[in-house]
Amino acid sequence: MxxxxxxxxxxxxxxxxxxxxxxxxxxxxxxxxxxxxxxxxxxxxxxxxxxxxxxxxxxxxxxxxxxxxxxxxxxxxxxxxxxxxxxxxxxxxxxxxxxxxxxxxxxxxxxxxEALFERIKSEPPRRWGVMLNPISGLAELETLDAHVLTDASEAYDEVDGFLLIGSDGWTEHRQGLLEATLVRASRPVFVGNPDLVAPREAGLSLEPGWFAHRLADRTGIAPVFLGxxxxxxxxxxxxxxxxxxxxxxxxxxxxxxxxxxxxxxxxxxxxxxxxxxxxxxxxxxxxxxxxxxxxxxxxxxxx
The missing domain is CATH 3.40.50.1000 (HAD superfamily/HAD-like)
Incomplete structure (x- = not known):
């Protein structure tokens, strides 16, 4: 992987x-x-x-x-x-x-x-697939029907929308699963961090915006960016x-x-x-x- x-x-x-x-x-x-x-x-x-x-x-x-x-x-x-x-x-x-x-x-x-959570308050109830490392903290997601995306391919097809919040731990395999499921069935994608990169001690890390624009290029989906x-x-x-x-x-x-x-x-x-x-x-x-x-x-x- x-x-x-x-x-x-x-x-x-x-x-x-x-x-x-x-x-x-x-x-x-x-x-x-x-x-x-x-x-x-x-x-x-x-x-x-x-x-x-x-x-x-x-x-x-x-x-x-x-x-x-x-x-x-x-x-x-x-x-x-x-x-x-x-x-x-x-x-x-x-x-x-x-x-x-x-x-x-x-x-x-x-x-x-915060901007993301404010925005999805106006959305109908959905089962969300979430780009997020669980170690980063699932606090504040308790009121949502939210499920962290891992390597289980079936989970990508079972949700009604996607929240791209944190890319720590994200892999090419998971990105491929996300793009493939959106090709099969278009669903809303909300991006909680529009940044492409962030400065860290080891260099510029790739952030959720990087992967959101990549899936937009490959699937035709128009993500909603909050930030x-x-x-x-x-x-x-x-x-x-x-x-x-x-x-x-x-x-x-x-x-x-x-x-x-x-x-x-x-x-x-x-x-x-x-x-x-x-x-x-x-x-x-x-x-x-x-x-x-x-x-x-x-x-x-x-x-």
Missing amino acids: TEIQNVTPAEAFAAYLKIRDRLPATAGRGRAVPGEFLDIADDFDLILFDAYGVLNVGETAIPGAAETVAALRGAGKTVAVVSNSAAYPKAHMMGRYARLGFDFASSEVVTSR KPFPEIFELALAHFGGSVPPERVLMVGDTLHTDILGGAQAGFATALVTAHGSLAGLGVAESITASKIAPDFVVETI
């Missing part, structure tokens, strides 16, 4: 370019002004951080990130995390941030997992603050042009691209902006 391998930043960027037509349209172009992060953030009231590649790489905090968040609080700014990390329950996420030295409250962390760059997660983030912060006073900070920057721009936020630790690490930033036609308002090396 073939395990899924990591990809390089260049391969990941090329993959994002190929799926551009499935993402929101570009909402204008920023000027990609270079600067120091705290100077840029001073002009905004609410700072939204992506996690992987901005605050942490895998289970390792990026040096200085916790201190930057503390400095923003000290300056009277409101800070929050908007993450496509859908594989883990909120309690697990909060434990990770505490271990890494961040003091975020639960209400300050908004994930695509950056799509609007629901940003609407949830603003709702956490009572809708009191106008979009033009919000700064979205991320490492990925096609999720953080595109999504923030679509929501009407200013955007800052972080280049040192995430999906563009080692690539030409200016060339990547030109190729993607997605330009942030600001470019910083790190926060």
Whole structure:
């Protein structure tokens, strides 16, 4: 059984370019002004951080990130995390941030997992097949008729829809079973993490979005994506603050042009691209902006 391998930043960027037509349209172009992060953030009231590649790489905090968040609080700014990390329950996420030295409250962390659960509340009852490593945590799935997909081929035909939440432990064999069952019978596919990749200590891991776009190419299924760059997660983030912060006073900070920057721009936020630790690490930033036609308002090396 073939395990899924990591990809390089260049391969990941090329993959994002190929799926551009499935993402929101570009909402204008920023000027990609270079600067120091705290100077840029001073002009905004609410700072939204992506996690992987901005605050942490895998289970390792990026040096200085916790201190930057503390400095923003000290300056009277409101800070929050908007993450496509859908594989883990909120309690697990909060434990990770505490271990890494961040003091975020639960209400300050908004994930695509939450956006997914909000969306499927409006769906009719279904028996769901779930892409998720059970070790990651089945908490918050108790109210669903949800069954983790493994190597049992018959299980793929027995469900009424699919939730792609976490790709840890996913294999080529399981991906083949998923694609084959959707060819036999089309059913809804909801994607709780639209990211193609995520920065981890060993490189860029393949995330649920990678496999969702692959099955779309091979089956003709149109998955429903919940998370950056799509609007629901940003609407949830603003709702956490009572809708009191106008979009033009919000700064979205991320490492990925096609999720953080595109999504923030679509929501009407200013955007800052972080280049040192995430999906563009080692690539030409200016060339990547030109190729993607997605330009942030600001470019910083790190926060």
